[in-house]
Amino acid sequence: MAHIESCEKKTATVTINGKQVTVPTGTTILDAATELGIKIPTLCWLKKISTTGACRICVVEVEGVERPMTACNTPVKDGINVTTSTPALEQIRRNTLELMLVNHPLDCPVCDAAGECDLQDNCYGLQVDKNKFGAELERLPIRYDWKLLESDPNRCILCEKCVKVCREIVGREAIEIVDRGDRTIIDTISGEPLDCDFCGNCINACPTGTLISKPFKFRGRPWAFDVTPGICAFCSSGCQIEYHAKNGRIDRVTSSDETYNRGNLCANGRFGYAAFNSPGRVTSPMMREGSSDQRKVTWEQALGSVAARLKELGGGAVAGIGSPRVTNEENYLFQKLFRGALGSNNIDSEARLGYLPSQILQWELLGYSGGTFDMNAIEKASAVVVIGADLKGESAGFAYRVIQAVTKNDARLVLANSRGTSLNKFANSFLQCRPGSEAWLVAGLNKAILAEGLEGKSANVQGFDSLKSSLEALSFEKITAACGVSEAQLREAAGLICNGGSTAVLYGFDVIRSADMKNAVTAAVNLALLTGATSADGAGIYPLDEKNNTQGMLDMGICPEYLPGYHTYEHAAAKFGAAWNCAIPATPGKDLFQIIEAIESGQIKALYVMGSDPLHILPDRNRTLKALQKLELLVVQDIFLTDTARLAHIILPAATGAEKAGSFTSADNRVQCFSAAVKPAGESRTDAEILMKLHALIAPVVAMTPMTSDELHHEITSLTGLYSETCDHDGCRMGRVKNRTEKAVFAPLNPVALPQLSRPFTLKIGSLQHHNGTMTTWSENNMLVAGEACLELSLEDAAALGVAAGDMLKVTSDSASITLKARPSANQQRGDLFVPSHYRDPQVNLLSGQKSSPLAVTLAKA
């Protein structure tokens, strides 16, 4: 009973079935047996969640203990002697399974899980072919009224895996065990239809056919599908998935618990595949002449025309927009086409809006862009700071890691954000700032750490003194006045962040897209340096991006200022030119904004857009529209008929992430290779194929005869020096390692004063967890759970305006007005509004004029 912490022996040696093994204390008998290669049957055990001990199948005998113990949740004790199989144990297992089968429906012929059912497997394995127990049959209602998921409680064996995955991995608690006795089922607590993340991780965890995917129901038997490992093509988390395809069509996406992401996906990863099967796909090349309609043409006509006209306009008159969606190889080929074949450095991407400049800045301060470590390092953090991000909306894999850190590793969580998010319930401190004041807030955290004397060894890092003096010039009063967070809150948060362990810093959309991005990112990097986050024993700094290959796209040189691998023209243009057998213009090209300006001025006459929708993405929609309409040649290479594609002279139908091979680089710098799961839909072709063909047409040089992927990889690695050469294509999806230089410097902070807003409300545009970019708005699955853009406003403002959920509201900026459905939300503070960026309608970027988010708007009932 002593109230002191116990000091225990760190390992235990145990004997299982006569074999000895030494394991760390706390290891379960099941895990110890696994180490010895001894298999104990289980049903409710799942490695990634806490143990349950519900099914009682894993009973074993421990010498000296007069009852069987469950192996899955009994930690070993030094010296114990365990037997995993005796006639008595087998009898218990069989009888327990017989009990489990009492009233279990034997509808295996139509059960979705047939063929991949753990209950089937265990009954088969233990030869449970009769049942001496029986009870009155009572059928429980099947939940047909849930979206995307269906729950048949009659098939449920109450293993709790789904509930625990929902709670412990996803942090949602959408489903719970309800009722008592034999009527105990998995249901929503309220009994209302499921309203959740719709990540479907519960389906993945379900050992029977209780929780099933509705879109997959009756699509086919599990064994009838070709299963191809892939990398999720939605957000920047880079989850490892499996595409299940039949007849050239993806019908299901799963992920194995053995993957890097332990089988955990989000709504986009699991259900977004429906976009690939969307009728909105363009599957044949299209062309239009003058003002005529776009008409189907052959690939020869389309490519011939593109090649001829690009070549004719050539050089400085052409520009290209690359894609955060396509592979590294394809982005590489894209810039090579422009730089090498067309002689133009006018290439950029939507990353210009924030991620690119922020990562150039981070590169200058830290010596690398993207995350410090791979994201699992976050799970070992003792403190996590999330700045200006809705993790689930922007990159759900990061959210799952943070949840692990806070729930399983006792990490303290500080959220520095202008709106509440789904992680708020885990937060020890929520520093809610005014929209756009993230630079001030994080500067305040920098200052609070110094004020509390918590900076540790970081004082030795270069530039510390200049940071210190810049912070001395910033008073807490000024900081509080700018961001709305008090000195006391900042100091308290500083204490939470610097708690003697390792810190992880994550920064997202609101930092990267901030009007004062420079100070916001610098402050985040400084915070990481002050807390030792980027040191070997830290937990890293991680910029987030919503899209799957933004980081890889930048690595591949899709920007006007750097060649692939961030090489400058000055140093490397000659080397690249020599390798490509051509001359590369040696001066930086135009960036995205300059490209638009140059189109307006007539300097740029042709624009080639690959996998991007500038009309939707850029602020000031009307200006972009006018510019695009002015082009002599607009080529759009995409999988959908996007708003930009509708304006195109030539549309080149491309392939989805499931229809091609290549590699994506996640925001945490994992370079993951994958092969194609299905062929490109219809006549569409992979971006690589299109680009190589075009290159050959424009500049028929030896180097550009179609290359094998190995040759391409070799060229990329040897020229960029960024990715390692080797990649094991047989299953390992993390073959390539990204190289980096290590340096670290503090930079002074001088946050810019926030502009006086001309209208009473501040509108922010951002991501929802049920969508990713515009791509998932083509997925009927995602649209089923999040079908329209709603305007989030604070409960107080809703009350003041007399607005209820679903009422229509008119939002007016200096540029335009749009009408949206109201959604009062506790996540918003008074005066703040939020609207999702995904939907093609209404066109939110009509509002934005020349500015980016946040915007000053007025609000009125429509």
Added chain:
Amino acid sequence: MAQVIFSTWGGDVVDNRNVSGEPKAVSYRLPVAFDGERPLRAFMGWDGIILFDKYVDVPAMTAEYMKRVQTLYCCGRCTPGKKGTKVLMDLFRKVLERKASEADLDTVGDLAELLKNCKCTLCQSATVPVFDAVKHYRSDFMAYINSACGPNAEPAKYIHKITAPCMDKCPAHIDIPKYVEELRNYQYGEALATIRENMPLPSVCGRVCPHPCETACRRKNVDDAINIMVLKRTASDYERLHNLTPPMVPKAKKNKTVAIVGAGPAGLAAAYYLALEGYQCTIYEALPEGFGGGMIAVGIPAYRMPRTILQRDIDIIQSLGVEIIYDCRVGKDISLPELKQKYNAVFLAPGAHRSKPMGVEGEDKGYKGFLSGGIDFLREAYMGRPTGMGKKVCVVGGGNTAIDCVRVALREGAEESILLYRRSRKEMPADSWEVDGADEEGVRFEFQVLPTRIIVDDKEQVTGVECVRMAMGEPDASGRRRPEPVAGSEFVVECDTVIPAIGQDPDLGFIPPDMGIDITKWNTVVTKFLPLKDAAGKDLKDGMGNMLSRSLITDCDGVFAGGDAEIGPLTVVACVGNAHRAALVIQRWLEEGKAYLSEQDIFDDLLTYLGVYDKNEKVAWLDSVNRAGQKEIHGRERAAKGNYREVELGFSDSTAQTEADRCLRCYRMAMVAV
């Protein structure tokens, strides 16, 4: 006198069904009548069945027992429990419906065996009486199966109660297994909600509870008790450290009002439960604002119970609509009759704040340095007022208050802090970890000494205490050995301050004698009780010598009493449990005009009397995870002058997980037939 007809309780079969001559004499700690009126005909539970009435329908009772276990309590979270009790329930129903066969009865034994593999003890323990019933009353079951008439029996009413050893032992009857399991499942909010069902001061009882529950923890029969108290603290800390808003929402306001005397644990607890029901509660507290909490505040030093954390619990109670009027002493600033007249009900919870005299020569002379009492010293120190303490402090006593005094004396700047106690260290009523804490901080102990005289100088300033050594004397009539002075062993402990800390009494001077409120010889308020008697006709009493089952209404209608002033000085958790009951009774009185105990209240008392925990039970389990202790600040500096920083630091969440996972979840259901 009720005779035991048949029993398997505790595994000992007593069968007086067909005896000629003297039936076997056996008695159980149960009343002859459930509520003092209705005879207790049978008792069924985890340890067997007991029949006091031969006309009890055992098959019907068995079927009812299994039905209640399966449909009301079986959590469904393990296969044998979920399905096994369902099979059993349906089997017994079939017996009553005459659809069963004799072979079905044999399945009961198979299932009883298989259910030993249940995850917890509820379903498993439920097979014990059921198996006994089938085994020993097989002919009654066969009577249902084979004939149209069934056994010769009279219908009964059944009352059941779910319990667990820890839950029973906790005076507030917190559903401990539930919250422990919720914590283990990362459901911190749910865990705290479970705790609050019976404990509105979770941060307090997560820190300073003497945790009687842990003395009844079945895990003790394997290795050590679960650290139940610190797990409670974990749940309450989680809400605070995550800035979560407590989820309680009071019911719609009722127009009935309750006045409460004292903002201590009892007063606050009663206010909490009454406010949740919508009653308007006003607490009258003698101390000024900022010092609410009664004995928790002024009796427990801040290094054990940080003020801000206590205040948070009080603030939460106030946020439910409870009004606290500070600086208002009932009996001085407002009279009790006035309260009775102004409010629909009055709850007296003044606590026990009056120090008992030491009975030593010189204590009544008003010497400088002789302080009035431990509890007064703690209060003055807590309130930051001059305590009158010098540099060398002698505290007399062996309880937690005495320990608090020596430890506070150090923090108030004493150069030496000495504890005088007349018995040995292991006989101290203080919690052992508190004594260890004082030891670590450098307190000097003088055990087996009796102060006999206060020594003063010519200015009547205390300079020492004359003591005599004590030794165990010869056993007295009751066989107990009492400490006796050793002749000639007198010696002087030099000191400039003496603090007697040998106990407290309620100060009930505010109750006018003409109100009809009776007061006991121990100076506690008398409340009404049920006439529960054992087989020998003796009253059933609780551990404090009070009547076992009290409805907490005084002899003055509309005036209720609880806490230390009703029980006698005890613990925070006892006061909370007692006040929770008072709140329920007050509600019944306000709504129905009757102050009575529910069957569940009575059953609680019955089980406490019977005892749910069996320290001799052999519990088979692998003892592979040791009890976790909380983090603690060590070293003498923690008791440096002015350092009231919390000494014990609780669990990290992950330690809490591991600790909670040790819980064996010892639920069981008792049922009586009346």
